[in-house]
Amino acid sequence: MRGRRPRSEGLSARPATLGPVTVPSLGVHVGAREDDANPILEAAESGADGVQIFLADPQGWKTPKEHPHAAELRDGELDVYVHAPYIVNVATTNNRIRIPSRKLLGTHAVAAAAIGAKGLIVHGGHVLAKDDPTVGFDNWRKAFARQQEDGGFPLPILIENTAGGDNAMTRHLEAIARLWDQVGEFGAGFVLDTCHAHASGLDLSTVVDEIRGITGRIDLVHCNNSRDEAGSGRDRHAPLVGGEIATEVLVEVVRAAGAPVILETPGGPAERAEEIAFLRSALA
Numbered sequence: 186m187r188g189r190r191p192r193s194e195g196l197s198a199r200p201a202t203l204g205p206v207t208v209p210s211l212g213v214h215v216g217a218r219e220d221d222a223n224p225i226l227e228a229a230e231s232g233a234d235g236v237q238i239f240l241a242d243p244q245g246w247k248t249p250k251e252h253p254h255a256a257e258l259r260d261g262e263l264d265v266y267v268h269a270p271y272i273v274n275v276a277t278t279n280n281r282i283r284i285p286s287r288k289l290l291g292t293h294a295v296a297a298a299a300i301g302a303k304g305l306i307v308h309g310g311h312v313l314a315k316d317d318p319t320v321g322f323d324n325w326r327k328a329f330a331r332q333q334e335d336g337g338f339p340l341p342i343l344i345e346n347t348a349g350g351d352n353a354m355t356r357h358l359e360a361i362a363r364l365w366d367q368v369g370e371f372g373a374g375f376v377l378d379t380c381h382a383h384a385s386g387l388d389l390s391t392v393v394d395e396i397r398g399i400t401g402r403i404d405l406v407h408c409n410n411s412r413d414e415a416g417s418g419r420d421r422h423a424p425l426v427g428g429e430i431a432t433e434v435l436v437e438v439v440r441a442a443g444a445p446v447i448l449e450t451p452g453g454p455a456e457r458a459e460e461i462a463f464l465r466s467a468l469a
């Protein structure tokens with residue numbers, strides 16, 4: 186009988202001086218499927234600690250209905266995040282988009298709080314090329330200020346950086362800084378999407394410190410690779426391994442941010458399970 190190797194001498198053994206490692210909560214985005222699909226099961230198939238879901242069609246204006254698995258989501262172990270529809274644009278100067286956007290953010294916040302979500306993720310939005318971006322930042326302030334008059338949002342609103350557009354509220358650092366001058370005091374949170382950061386032209390080796398310097402916080406990392414070159418402005422997510430971003434760079438961003446993670450990578454539970462396992466061991 187061969188002797189067993191002592192476990193502590195494996196490749197992943199760390200010097201005791203580094204202290205205990207805290208691997209953040211690692212979750213998966215579960216896309217819109219059939220109405221009765223159970224996101225908890227899909228998250229479990231991926232070995233995830235958390236799940237991000239939509240509560241309504243991501244391209245539509247419908248008010249969210251009660252989630253069929255609301256009680257399980259609320260009372261279960263998973264960290265739950267809700268992504269607001271992509272069409273929400275709180276910043277825009279177009280009343281016919283901005284007013285329903287604000288309303289939809291409000292109804293999603295209530296529905297997300299009802300399932301115990303830790304945050305509602307919403308893109309920073311944009312104004313048109315001809316517009317003064319100051320108006321967009323101010324529209325964000327108004328959205329929070331009006332909500333505060335009604336008692337505030339029932340859960341954290343986490344604003345995500347976006348990949349493209351010339352007059353976007355959360356593409357460039359200068360814009361994020363101007364936005365935070367308006368919304369920081371309301372307790373707005375920040376989601377750092379690595380694919381969007383790369384595509385927007387931000388430097389992934391410094392972005393965590395730069396964002397924290399502006400917002401004071403990173404509440405969530407959307408850990409995605411990119412199919413496009415840096416600065417392309419294109420929003421096409423790729424698997425953790427095999428995109429334009431070196432996988433080690435993604436791991437370093439997650440490590441530096443020290444925040445919960447959601448994967449919005451392509452593929453189903455099998456691919457996600459591999460990525461979750463990979464991240465878990467890379468961070469340990």
Ligand SMILES: [Zn+2]
Binds near residue numbers: 378407449
């Ligand atoms: Zn994202």
